[in-house]
Amino acid sequence: MWGQYSYGILVVMVAAIIAFFALAREYDDFHKFLLLDLIEIPSLGVIALLGTDLAEALVLPGLTVGIAEQLALSQIYCVKEGIKERRVSRLNIEVVAIGDAPLIISILLVVYGILLSGFTGGGVAGLGLAFFFVSRGYKENLNMLEMASGISWALWIFAFFCFMFLPDYWFTALMCAAVGIVLKVTVKMSLVGTMWGEYRD
């Protein structure tokens, strides 16, 4: 096990050194910011190499902190450069926007996510929906999504009550919690896909 771990950590370290080297040679502020996104990944790699449940639990806060710092920095960058809100209605990649590809990719991701279930499955399925909304532009109202979110939350709470008061039915509770969280995370992620500011065509 130590052998695999040390090879893995060697690869990650080399990746980190390459990324830092690129950063040291870059002088444009915005490009530096993009490179930092790349540099974040080796740090998650080092944690993931632990290969235990603990690693899974540690990757999530690590990722969250990284994203929080990037959001804060991107806000500062916008203010610093005086960038105002721009009209963005959908992802502006011609190939993606016109073809059927986003639909197929989204369906694949959603089906795979539902099969995975749980938090990871919700993340994957939500990513599929987010990608779909981003690439197609968005004109629906959010009532359906909000309702699904509410039902999944209720399901989750029910599962917790089951765990606490009826421990014999743990399997039902587990299934309820898994389905609840897959819906919840999916909805959250797909809402991210529709957030392109107030201006729409």
Place this chain on the structure above:
Amino acid sequence: MTDPIGGVPFYILEFGDELVYFTPYTITLFLLALTFTVLVIISRPERQIDIAFGGDAFTTKEISLSEMKFRRFMAIACGLASMGAMVTGDIFNFTLFTAMVGITNVGIVAAVKSPHVQDAAYQYGLVALCATVPLFGGAAVYAASTGSLSMIELMKGTLPAVPLIAKAMLVIGVVGEGMAPFYAAKAEMFRAPGAPYVIMCSLSSLLIFLRVAEVVMLG
């Protein structure tokens, strides 16, 4: 148990993943962070004055109320994160609190409208973001080599020794996140008006640096 570096813990709270302990060392740092947070909450911000060289003229800088409110909020959050970093007994929680100190340090100065200050804050944020790599990496190598992230377990001296590289990564991460004495442009950030809030940047980085010295000597 041999006498640990920070003194014998008075009190250990183990609540699931959360592990908090107070030794004479950490309780001193905690009280310092608490005092300054209370000072930030109750104090009134300064009005910065520019004096024209060679004459009697001076001008007062105008600072909007919303800006001050935002900075006070960030300073309080910074104080809370420092307090957390002082008393936590878990290496990974320590790194998370440290990263939060880094974010709030940027936040304290980012609301200022001066372009110089914003540029410095952005560069500082870039360095803080870089520093999360060795910070989390160090914590992960701690877990990989000793099998535990608990400082109480590391104190006992029964675990395998922590490799030097893990300690070095942790220290580099903390230096990057809250680099009071190391970052020249932090002086540029201090051109931001608002006395009690800017002090929090320096104090928090000093505190996390003092704490990481203890953490590194444990294992």
